[in-house]
Amino acid sequence: MLSAVHEGRADTPVRSSEAAGRSVRSPLDRFAAILPPDRILMRPVELAAYESDGLTAFRTRPLAVVVPETADEVIAIVRLCHELKLPFVARGSGTSLSGGSLPIAEGIVIALNRLNRILKLNPQQRIAVVEPGVINTQVTTAAAPFGLHYAPDPSSQSICTIGGNVAFNSGGAHCLKYGMTANHILGIKAVLGTGEVVEWGGGSRERLGPDWCGLFTGNEGLFGIALEITLQLLPKAECFHTVLAGYRTLEQAGDAVSAVIASGLLPGAIEIMDALALEAAVAAVHAEYPPGCEAVLIVELEGPREVVAIERERLDAILAASAPVEMRPARDAEERFAIWKGRKSAFSAVGRLSPDFIVQDGVVPRRKLGEALRRIAEMARESNIRVANVFHAGDGNLHPLILFDGREEGALHRAESLAGRILKMCVEMGGSITGEHGIGVEKRECLPDMFTADEIDCMQRLRAAFDPLGIANPGKMFPGKEAPALSHVGLHPLEKAGLISRE
């Protein structure tokens, strides 16, 4: 059986205050000079909440969790880790779907949730400077009174943090038009694995010299910790036109996407859900879809009303010609919200169909979406595993949801193995093993499917430049290290409560 979680490990360190006076002092005692005792968590009951992240199949108990409240405290903690050669994992809300914030048994977790200040919001320049623990949607909420918003919108945006978004270059539903997190980062102040504090970029959208912010974004915590992040804000679109269209077959939905793309329109979002995902959304949020559809397509245009008025006619004509069972344009904001609610809830909704599921994240060239979905269906049949598909069709980003029952012997491994085959297929088709979730722990073994030994060596050399001791989130991204134990699986508690969804 998969190795179990250590409950109350024998060598669990005790609180630093209690350890005082002992002859053998834990290196963790040194943190008492930086943080008060109530922000150094070491008791099993306190650590339990940090053992796992959005990838619930992995679970590791760290030595301690430290809870800094200021950037200076984070810097001091990282420098102490460097001195002690103590591994650390930075963590925001722990929504990583690739196990990116999975703790290390012999290291600490640095919980950044209390660095949650929006330091600056400059509507004239359309920028915000935030600490890493600020929640994604809080940026948009703060910017909304000025008619601005922060574009990257991962489905966990109501709880995931900007620090985590930066570490994993998070995506969302609007990437084709507006890019991923990296495209909205103008400046970063960070503490690196060496303890060096750097400041790159700032308020300007332009920069001179190499793009350090670009390199840092998506580092998966292997370079260091972002302390202050300058974000670009965009004006909120004045007007939306959201259409939901149901199709008899997935292929027809895929053809409709091709027709939209070929028309020269640039929709803000193009999403597809398959029958199983629809079933789940109906069960979860009482979404209503045209009956008898194997796929539902959602296309959204946005822009000034005069522009949308012209483009919507073109879009509606293209979709009408694509043989949909039914087409439902949202007539008002409420109907638009309902369409998106069904879409964004699809992942957690799948939890109603199956006790456990894996959310996969692969990319294929858009024109190969139909073929990819056919092959996924074949592989699913061969493995006798149900797979629901929800995807960002506009950018070829697939999210197969692999359903299984973790109580069944070997079911998780069969699901993982199917996930691996799907990713290999994505690479074979000229795509990627991850569109937005990152490599983390989950896909480490897939990295060589996409990169040669020299290319991985190049990335490892870069990693070593930022973190020569290998203490910043070790065991992520690169293959070869001992894999952490798979253990309990199931929905994240917040996911069960319907507060977040995986994507």
Added chain:
Amino acid sequence: MITPSSLPELRDAVLSAPRVIAVGAETKPRLSAVEAVKISTRQLSGITEYEPSEFTFTALAGTPVKNIIAALAEKGQYLPFDPMLVEAGSTLGGVVASGLSGPGRFRYGGVRDFILGVRFVDGMGRLLRLGGKVVKNAAGFDVPKFLVGSLGRFGVIGEVTFKVFPRRESTLTLQMPFEAERMARIANSRFEADALDVLPGGEKMLVRLAGPGKALEVLAKEIGGEIIDNAIWNEIRETRWNFKTDLTPDQITDFKAAHVSCCGNVAFSHTPPTRGMTLRGEFPLWIGGRSRFAIEGAVKQALDPQNRLPTLDD
């Protein structure tokens, strides 16, 4: 000057001398004015893959941007970062290494926002492919972005993959007196301006709109100003500016002599600014200093341990 005509030859070229620097059409000559054997990408030219339906293309570093623009236009697509010095012959590799974007970068972003993948030769002569060829990819470190603006100091670019967009039906240019507040208002408005520049002298600003022609006419009326010929953007792009500076909109008045692009985020000038980068002429590469961190040396060591390529300070 070495002139490789294939990527393996590019690799050999990098290893052939103790210090090398890649050059394209040398439209920004100061960036490569260093003591080093020059590797010309002139014969590394051509679009290797173009899938209009994917919004992506891949081309060799020496491909003239002009050829790419023409190939994209045939399929109704364009490079939204609005490359500069196109008529002057600038190459795709040069665009990446210089990190130079044109006025259109205002709407959807600059070179860094459209690069997807790169094949480059590191200082050890290894031909590496990082990033991807699809519009969305989060696998591995984003070295393609890092190479934007890297001035050929960390690796020699051989081939690049870019994201492109469908071309808008039409564009319309408005000219009006420059007022900082008015500019910010337009930038933050529902209009979704495509470009927002201030002409040298600081008296006039330009607003470019892009989209369906009928809609633009209505928007233009609401914005105000005088409709002028779109050709002015070609002049801006093709001007051989000597200097480039990054700035924020509140600094526009300090750059009165310059052409200020991207709503006050970048200045191009003929006379030396108080700080910035020299693109052409006998001035130091960096004017007014630049921030230096130890990590820069460490990353240089990681990609080019023998310093086969010059440093950012050479």
